[in-house]
Amino acid sequence: MGNPAKKTAFELLNIRLFIAFRVTFNLRFYYPVFAILFLDFGLTLEQFSLLNAVWAASIVLLEVPSGAMADVIGRRNLLVLAGALMVVEMSLLSFAPRGNLNLLFMVFLLNRVLSGAAEASASGADEAIAYDTLKKEGIEDQWPMVLERQMRIRSIASMAAMSLGAALYDPVLLGRIAAWLGLDLHLTQGITMRFPLFLTLIMALLTLFIALRMREKDSALGEECLSEKGDIKTALEAMRLTVGAGRWIIYTPFALVAILTGLLFDSFSRIVITLSSQYYRSIHLPEASFGLIASLVSIVGIFIPRFARKLAQERSPLFNLCVMSVLTLSGLTGMVFILPVIGLIPAILVYSSMFLNSFFLSHYLNRITGSGRRATVLSFKGLSFNLAYGIIGLLYSLLLAYLTGRVSVKESMSTGAGLENLVFARSLAWFPCFFILGLAIVLLFAGRRLKDHGEHRTAGGPGL
Numbered sequence: 001m002g003n004p005a006k007k008t009a010f011e012l013l014n015i016r017l018f019i020a021f022r023v024t025f026n027l028r029f030y031y032p033v034f035a036i037l038f039l040d041f042g043l044t045l046e047q048f049s050l051l052n053a054v055w056a057a058s059i060v061l062l063e064v065p066s067g068a069m070a071d072v073i074g075r076r077n078l079l080v081l082a083g084a085l086m087v088v089e090m091s092l093l094s095f096a097p098r099g100n101l102n103l104l105f106m107v108f109l110l111n112r113v114l115s116g117a118a119e120a121s122a123s124g125a126d127e128a129i130a131y132d133t134l135k136k137e138g139i140e141d142q143w144p145m146v147l148e149r150q151m152r153i154r155s156i157a158s159m160a161a162m163s164l165g166a167a168l169y170d171p172v173l174l175g176r177i178a179a180w181l182g183l184d185l186h187l188t189q190g191i192t193m194r195f196p197l198f199l200t201l202i203m204a205l206l207t208l209f210i211a212l213r214m215r216e217k218d219s220a221l222g223e224e225c226l227s228e229k230g231d232i233k234t235a236l237e238a239m240r241l242t243v244g245a246g247r248w249i250i251y252t253p254f255a256l257v258a259i260l261t262g263l264l265f266d267s268f269s270r271i272v273i274t275l276s277s278q279y280y281r282s283i284h285l286p287e288a289s290f291g292l293i294a295s296l297v298s299i300v301g302i303f304i305p306r307f308a309r310k311l312a313q314e315r316s317p318l319f320n321l322c323v324m325s326v327l328t329l330s331g332l333t334g335m336v337f338i339l340p341v342i343g344l345i346p347a348i349l350v351y352s353s354m355f356l357n358s359f360f361l362s363h364y365l366n367r368i369t370g371s372g373r374r375a376t377v378l379s380f381k382g383l384s385f386n387l388a389y390g391i392i393g394l395l396y397s398l399l400l401a402y403l404t405g406r407v408s409v410k411e412s413m414s415t416g417a418g419l420e421n422l423v424f425a426r427s428l429a430w431f432p433c434f435f436i437l438g439l440a441i442v443l444l445f446a447g448r449r450l451k452d453h454g455e456h457r458t459a460g461g462p463g464l
Helices: 013-026 031-041 045-073 075-094 101-122 125-137 142-170 171-180 193-214 235-250 254-274 277-284 285-315 317-334 344-368 371-406 407-416 420-426 429-447 454-456
Strands: none
Touching: 013 075, 013 125, 013 235, 013 429, 031 045, 031 101, 031 142, 031 254, 031 277, 031 344, 045 101, 045 371, 045 420, 075 101, 075 125, 075 193, 101 125, 101 371, 125 371, 142 171, 142 193, 142 285, 193 277, 235 254, 235 285, 235 344, 235 371, 254 277, 254 317, 254 344, 254 429, 277 285, 277 344, 277 454, 285 317, 285 344, 317 344, 344 371, 371 420, 420 429
């Protein structure tokens, strides 16, 4: 009698819910106007950079403890908490008062802290519960297909959401649509800027509903679970798991190098994404087009995952590192020239590298990490990413202050650009230099730690 046919990953409820959670949690309708949204509320570019540094810092403080608690008390509970925090943080943004700048800054500060807490709670837990669901069925080899499907669906959803979010932000466009429909509406920027926020609040409520539907029979699966006493749900156990996972990363060279390499690419990709709307303004693109641009990026995200899967399965980690390096450096260098309209191409190169980085790191880390510490290790990854992003955010704020002091008002007027736009344009020239420096440091470190190539082969791809 033959063996019963294996289930496919997408027959499993948790896998479908994992994909849905990833989509709704990350579907932020205000992303195409992220930077200018903060500025139009009345904040400065320096305050915007500082708030994002606070956001990253809150994730850093909560990332690993939340991952450890996920491995001890259950990943589903952390996902429910993430959904609830998203509802609160989006409520704060949606109904933030205008006029009193001090109060406004405090509201945005609280929003950034809660948003960071939500990111920390979700980070690692959603991926861990999905991967262990596959492992329990004996089909963990289907994880690359799940990643591909998840990234493609996210890209398609983002394509629609970004277009809609940017369109709703533009009062002129909405006014024309209202007039065409025969409606007598007087829409201002102060009104329309909240529409993308309201839609994201709806996504937050849906995220919470999805998290509540997830099921988890065991908090950890496999022989490497550190909790052998059953229902241990104490902070002490979480701390022990955290320390154990940290030691495992330090003494597993491939895991350590993979995380360090990933954070380098993630940091530069995210700083570009964070400043994207300001960059689009600099290359003379109308605000109404920001959503279409985000849709274009999402289209790239539909095709990149399949390409990434083939690279992860057929090429070595070193080859994949070279591909990402070429894309990122070419993109960062091209952005320096602030080319009208055509300057969009370098930004897309950086976005493509971001998709590849996310896929590769998830593929390699999940293959070499045991079930009992998977959420914690993935949280360490998230911690390092957000620590690096927070540091870069602070350094970028200092860089802006430095460049502002070196640009005179007369100079900004003679170039025909405002002081803020001129400073922003000059700040882009620093990105390729720092990326090359960071890449050199990572390669030197990797060369010292990865003398034994055996670990590369166990990571699911050919050796170096």
